[in-house]
Amino acid sequence: MSQGEGGGRPRKHPHDPAIGQYAIDAEWQEIADIASEKAIIRNYYRSDEALAERIDGAGDKSGRFAAITLAILEISKDANKEDIDSLYDCVERYINFCYKYNISLTNLGCYGACGVSNQTISEWAHGRNRAARDPRYKEFAIRVRQLCGINREQMMVEGKLNPIIGIWWQKNFDGFTDKPVDVIDDTDDAMTLSESEIAKKYEGIGDD
DSSP, X not given: OOGGGTSSSOOOOSXXXXXXXXXXHHHXXXXXHHHHHHHHHHHHHHSHHHHHHHHHHXXXXXXXXXXXXXXXXXXXXXXXXXXXXXXXXXXXXXXXXXXXXXXXXOXXXXXXXXXXXXXXXXXXXXXXXXXXXXXXXHHHHHHHHHHHHHHHHHHHHTTOSOHHHHHHHHHHHSOOXXXXXXXXXXTOGGGGSOHHHHHHXXXXXXXX
């Protein structure tokens, strides 16, 4: 059978276009079916359920952590730094994923799910780079840090997080410090009064 009559890769028949067109439609339908099946499989392996199966099926801690990292990578594929709403969606999916499958929420995990680095979040939080042009990115960075800090503080209060690790996290991510800070009450006018004025102001104290 010749190529023109349908042998090998289908071609339009030179004398009866309907026959050749039918052969082409059949081939492309088969290709479309294969592509559709691959898409279904690919979407399944990207689904939260499939990602969780990898995490639960990990035989040791190293495997579990690798599976969690893979899940974060998959979530980040939906992130688009040009679209602030997509970043919020990735944060929400990451937090829901952690909740549903009992995974600890972390700053770097949350940033990774958005496809950005700790440095990027820091730059945005200080109003630099993209956040200098669009203040929504500064708000996003501050909000994400706040959400992670709230979760971390709650874990510390409930005794679910080592205090040393928690304090380190708070100092490095949440802006906490253990250095004493002098606070001057600017409502106290004692520093501006003369000795005689101070004596007059408090002369009645202790007479009772």
